[in-house]
Amino acid sequence: AQSVTQLGSHVSVSEGALVLLRCNYSSSVPPYLFWYVQYPNQGLQLLLKYTSAATLVKGINGFEAEFKKSETSFHLTKPSAHMSDAAEYFCAVSDTRIKAAGNKLTFGGGTRVLVKP
Amino acid sequence: EPEVTQTPSHQVTQMGQEVILRCVPISNHLYFYWYRQILGQKVEFLVSFYNNEISEKSEIFDDQFSVERPDGSNFTLKIRSTKLEDSAMYFCASSPNREQYFGPGTRLTVT
Numbered sequence: 001a002q003s004v005t006q007l008g009s010h011v012s013v014s015e016g017a018l019v020l021l022r023c024n025y026s027s028s029v030p031p032y033l034f035w036y037v038q039y040p041n042q043g044l045q046l047l048l049k050y051t052s053a054a055t056l057v058k059g060i061n062g063f064e065a066e067f068k069k070s071e072t073s074f075h076l077t078k079p080s081a082h083m084s085d086a087a088e089y090f091c092a093v094s095d096t097r098i099k100a101a102g103n104k105l106t107f108g109g110g111t112r113v114l115v116k117p
Numbered sequence: 118e119p120e121v122t123q124t125p126s127h128q129v130t131q132m133g134q135e136v137i138l139r140c141v142p143i144s145n146h147l148y149f150y151w152y153r154q155i156l157g158q159k160v161e162f163l164v165s166f167y168n169n170e171i172s173e174k175s176e177i178f179d180d181q182f183s184v185e186r187p188d189g190s191n192f193t194l195k196i197r198s199t200k201l202e203d204s205a206m207y208f209c210a211s212s213p214n215r216e217q218y219f220g221p222g223t224r225l226t227v228t
Contacts, residue, residue: 032215043121043208044160044219051215090160094215104150104173105217107160 002027002093006108014116019078021111023065023091026072033074034092034105035065044090050074061085086115119143121220123209129226133198138223140192140209148212149192151184152219153177153205160208166192199227 007022025031032051036044048059055067061084065076074091090110094103122141130136142149151163164174166184183195192211196203204227210217 034216036219041221043123043221044210046216046218049216092160103215104162104165104175105152105160106162109159 002031002095002106004091004093004106004108006089006091006111008111009109010112010114012114012116013081015083016080019063019076019081019085019113021076021089021091021113023074023076023108024072025074025091025093027093027095029095031093031095032103033065033067034094035059035063035074035076036090036092037061038088038090038110040087047076047089081113081115083115083117086113088112121209121211121218123207123220123223125223126221127224127226129228130199132201132227136196136199136225138194138196138207138209138225140194140211140220141190142192142209142211143213143218144190146211146213146218148172148214148217149184149186150210150212150217151194152208152210154208154222155202155205163194163207196225199225201227203227 003026005024034049035047037047048057050057050067058064063078088110091108092105124139149166154160164178165172181197185193206222208222209220
């Protein structure tokens, strides 16, 4: 079974400061990993994905994440926070084994980001 | 840019009633999913659908739940007899391969 742990349900950062959101996963097989963002009253938007190519993955809105197998981590960062980054962020894992039927996502609990002016 | 749409955005129903939540996935996607998020809890997988049949379902997806793709565009989730604990945000997602694209969700409130 797979699982995801996001450390910190709430993070507060100042505008212009580094954003660091932590994600650790557990998987018996090599995982695919994803970060999603949810703005208020909206659905989940894909920020970036790791699918066993480059370990440093760049996504939309200036976010990036690094896959570290030895630490079973996939932390999300952005060098300089913007007010528009205030949202909830979800890390998710899926199985890499080839399945004709598609692979479900297992989500972490989410981290709500507050950006202070 | 194509997107997944869901209707209604909010559904209020009485306990024991049937509800149908509707989704229009992105055209040419092959895999379809339903997830739910109870307030304050994690997003949970319910069911995946491929090639006109259920490919995987969670323990939550019991006999009260069913899914259909009645035509080439819609994907529906039916709850036969709603319970108070079914109150949640329900998300539909579709996927061409690995990454999943989510709709805005339907907030279901069972009273």
